[in-house]
Amino acid sequence: MSFLSHLECSKCKAVLDADSVQTVCACGSPLLVRYDLGEAARNVSPKELEKRAADMWRYRELLPVRDAKHVLSMGEGWTPVWRAQRLGKQLGFADLWVKDEGLNPTGTFKARGAAAAISRARELGIRILAMPTAGNAGSTWALYCARAGMEAVVVMPSDAEPLAMRECVLAGARTYLVRGLVSDAASMISRVAKRYGWFEVTTLKEPYRLEGKKTMGYEIAEQFGWRLPDAILCPTGGGVSIIAIYKAMCEMLEMGWISGKFPKLIAVQSAGCSPIVKAFHEGKTESVFFEGAQTIAGGIRVPKAFGDFLVLDAVRQTGGTCVAVTDENIFAGIELMGRLEGSFVCPEGAALVSAAKKLRDEGFLKTSDRVVLLNTGTGLKYPDLIRTGDLPLFAPNDELPRH
Ligand SMILES: [Zn+2]
Numbered sequence: 001m002s003f004l005s006h007l008e009c010s011k012c013k014a015v016l017d018a019d020s021v022q023t024v025c026a027c028g029s030p031l032l033v034r035y036d037l038g039e040a041a042r043n044v045s046p047k048e049l050e051k052r053a054a055d056m057w058r059y060r061e062l063l064p065v066r067d068a069k070h071v072l073s074m075g076e077g078w079t080p081v082w083r084a085q086r087l088g089k090q091l092g093f094a095d096l097w098v099k100d101e102g103l104n105p106t107g108t109f110k111a112r113g114a115a116a117a118i119s120r121a122r123e124l125g126i127r128i129l130a131m132p133t134a135g136n137a138g139s140t141w142a143l144y145c146a147r148a149g150m151e152a153v154v155v156m157p158s159d160a161e162p163l164a165m166r167e168c169v170l171a172g173a174r175t176y177l178v179r180g181l182v183s184d185a186a187s188m189i190s191r192v193a194k195r196y197g198w199f200e201v202t203t204l205k206e207p208y209r210l211e212g213k214k215t216m217g218y219e220i221a222e223q224f225g226w227r228l229p230d231a232i233l234c235p236t237g238g239g240v241s242i243i244a245i246y247k248a249m250c251e252m253l254e255m256g257w258i259s260g261k262f263p264k265l266i267a268v269q270s271a272g273c274s275p276i277v278k279a280f281h282e283g284k285t286e287s288v289f290f291e292g293a294q295t296i297a298g299g300i301r302v303p304k305a306f307g308d309f310l311v312l313d314a315v316r317q318t319g320g321t322c323v324a325v326t327d328e329n330i331f332a333g334i335e336l337m338g339r340l341e342g343s344f345v346c347p348e349g350a351a352l353v354s355a356a357k358k359l360r361d362e363g364f365l366k367t368s369d370r371v372v373l374l375n376t377g378t379g380l381k382y383p384d385l386i387r388t389g390d391l392p393l394f395a396p397n398d399e400l401p402r403h
Pocket of ligand 1 (some may be wrong): 011012013029
């Protein structure tokens with residue numbers, strides 16, 4: 001099943017046992033999951049994958065769960081990649097695509113990370129998970145915990161999406177609000193987790209979430225016939241998507257599943273919270289805490305990402321870049337996606353629309369480039385973001401106007 005071999009520190013390269021419960025390295029850095037890729041390549045091939053079920057567990061040899069009986073799945077992954085022809089034309093691209101993560105269970109790409117990490121937590125005998133969240137990750141993890149029969153404690157900003165709170169309550173999670181940001185929620189959990197016997201699942205302080213997210217990279221390669229696109233734009237808060245897609249590409253390259261150049265990985269943040277964009281353009285390897293973070297895209301309101309150095313490295317290694325867009329750009333992106341593609345995307349995904357336009361206008365991306373926008377969730381979770389204005393109201397006997 002899994003060719004999981006060990007955990008490796010992303011900074012000091014220390015090697016840790018993967019079969020005991022681990023959080024971060026002794027040096028304080030995130031741990032990356034390593035596999036025996038040679039053995040994996042001998043046992044599974046892209047051809048073999050074609051026969052498998054259309055979910056992320058089709059890559060089970062490269063996922064961390066040892067025994068299939070611990071796999072907790074609601075059908076996450078293998079989301080569609082669709083061509084955005086009309087939007088492409090508007091933005092100046094001839095080969096524009098959307099990888100639509102809104103079709104995952106719970107309506108967000110967070111389902112992948114939850115499925116991998118909660119399956120592995122269950123396998124390792126963990127009972128109570130505690131998670132700070134901007135909203136969507138918490139509700140997804142709460143729902144997956146419910147299905148696993150595990151307890152979830154979720155702490156989120158009091159101004160998080162009300163739907164995320166409701167989903168947590170629905171799932172029976174202990175749900176707490178904080179008058180602050182996700183970073184405050186994280187410190188509150190850290191202060192008590194050990195004492196209460198909670199397992200903290202803060203982004204990248206638990207090694208297995210990244211593995212679920214990684215399957216987005218495998219899918220993009222497989223769905224394009226193992227020929228990688230020229231660029232992938234990712235909304236970037238904690239940065240897990242970029243780190244994970246880059247990790248997937250490195251693994252696939254080592255197994256001989258892909259060759260040639262990696263796609264440019266492009267991190268998109270909101271101008272109201274853009275620590276990684278700032279660090280990138282200043283040539284820094286780490287970001288600085290972004291004061292006064294504010295944006296309508298709650299999923300990318302992360303003032304300091306724990307894995308920022310890994311994001312910056314992946315962006316630079318692939319010749320990518322970092323872009324910030326305003327909230328007004330995000331609203332415009334939601335409207336364009338709706339009018340031109342019939343798709344209601346989440347605000348984080350909508351941020352990619354004007355980022356792509358900006359990079360096309362500046363010439364960073366070419367018309368002929370195959371560009372993928374990673375829409376991380378469905379807009380149905382954010383009905384209030386659609387601005388309808390005052391709609392015409394008639395009496396039943398009125399005659400409707402032609403236009
Ligand atoms: Zn280390």
